[in-house]
Ligand SMILES: NC(=O)c1ccc[n+]([C@@H]2O[C@H](COP(=O)([O-])OP(=O)(O)OC[C@H]3O[C@@H](n4cnc5c(N)ncnc54)[C@H](O)[C@@H]3O)[C@@H](O)[C@H]2O)c1
């Protein structure tokens with residue numbers, strides 16, 4: 001059997017609570033299906049800072065580089081509000097993305113039929129929603145230099161972040177979006193702000209050229225990112241694949257999350273380029289949500305985004321398509337039967353905690 005080495009980085013807040021449900025599933029899959037997953041654990045975020053003063057240690061970084069896939073929970077929280085910017089919990093996640101060159105972040109927003117009433121939008125607006133946000137993850141304003149606060153010496157300071165994109169970065173992320181669109185409804189909407197940003201002008205040019213050169217069979221539209229946000233809320237089903245930069249992708253995916261009922265529902269996959277020799281790509285799978293300090297430790301977090309991220313891992317890192325389909329079907333079926341964590345609770349349904357939701361999904365997966 002091919003190697004199946006997983007590094008589990010549970011992180012802070014509800015990260016460990018959600019990760020426990022995936023760990024349970026992995027143990028059961030190994031026992032019952034002989035899947036042979038080898039798991040290692042590591043620290044990232046605030047817990048890593050507490051242990052060794054860094055948001056991720058070099059040793060855990062090396063484990064991530066060596067793993068076939070990394071499963072990531074969530075990082076951050078008020079406990080670390082005052083730590084220096086360079087070692088804040090979120091820096092651990094950003095280092096993983098940058099050092100592993102995970103440039104393609106896939107954030108599907110699917111509204112499970114049972115949850116159409118849980119969205120803040122009208123059921124008919126979200127029912128059957130199935131869109132995919134492809135977010136560029138290693139460039140843009142997240143990583144551009146200079147990035148600093150300078151003292152102007154007149155009682156004023158200046159905060160600087162720099163948005164930078166090179167042609168190759170836009171080409172490769174739009175290539176991912178076009179390829180994925182071909183497996184879906186064959187439509188891509190590219191979002192930028194070419195009306196105010198030079199990087200937006202280049203983004204638009206390069207996406208257009210990539211489309212013309214290699215993907216003219218796919219339908220391509222361009223939208224200004226602010227209008228895109230509005231359209232996502234007005235009529236989200238008009239979209240199939242959205243491709244956008246790091247910052248717009250961050251914001252638009254939180255918007256998309258709420259269309260599905262809760263941030264606790266949205267999984268993601270962060271992928272690198274396939275290795276020229278082996279075809280294998282570095283990968284990290286994480287829920288879109290954060291450490292949710294307001295509910296951490298209460299046993300009420302929704303583990304579905306984390307479990308669905310593992311389903312993406314089965315699909316994209318191990319080509320275990322049957323198991324991925326079965327896991328996604330198990331989630332849908334448990335929701336159909338009326339089980340709900342607090343964040344997606346509605347009248348007449350059965351409210352359960354994190355562990356009971358995880359147990360029900362695992363049981364359904366093996367049923
Ligand atoms: N990938 C990550 O690790 C990641 C992502 C986003 C935010 N963060 C960090 O998390 C911390 C908190 O950020 P925030 O409050 O803005 O965002 P958040 O995603 O942690 O929480 C936003 C809201 O959604 C709810 N929520 C989120 N996930 C949920 C789940 N699985 N089940 C039920 N409810 C859920 C929370 O209770 C909260 O009310 C910050 O330090 C932030 O930097 C980390």
Ligand SMILES: CC(C)[C@H](C(=O)O)[C@@H](O)C(=O)O
Nearest residue numbers: 076090091093094250288290
């Ligand atoms: C925690 C933070 C660094 C991260 C981001 O901004 O990318 C998060 O919001 C996300 O969406 O993954």
Ligand SMILES: [Mg+2]
Nearest residue numbers: 250251254288
């Ligand atoms: Mg975000």
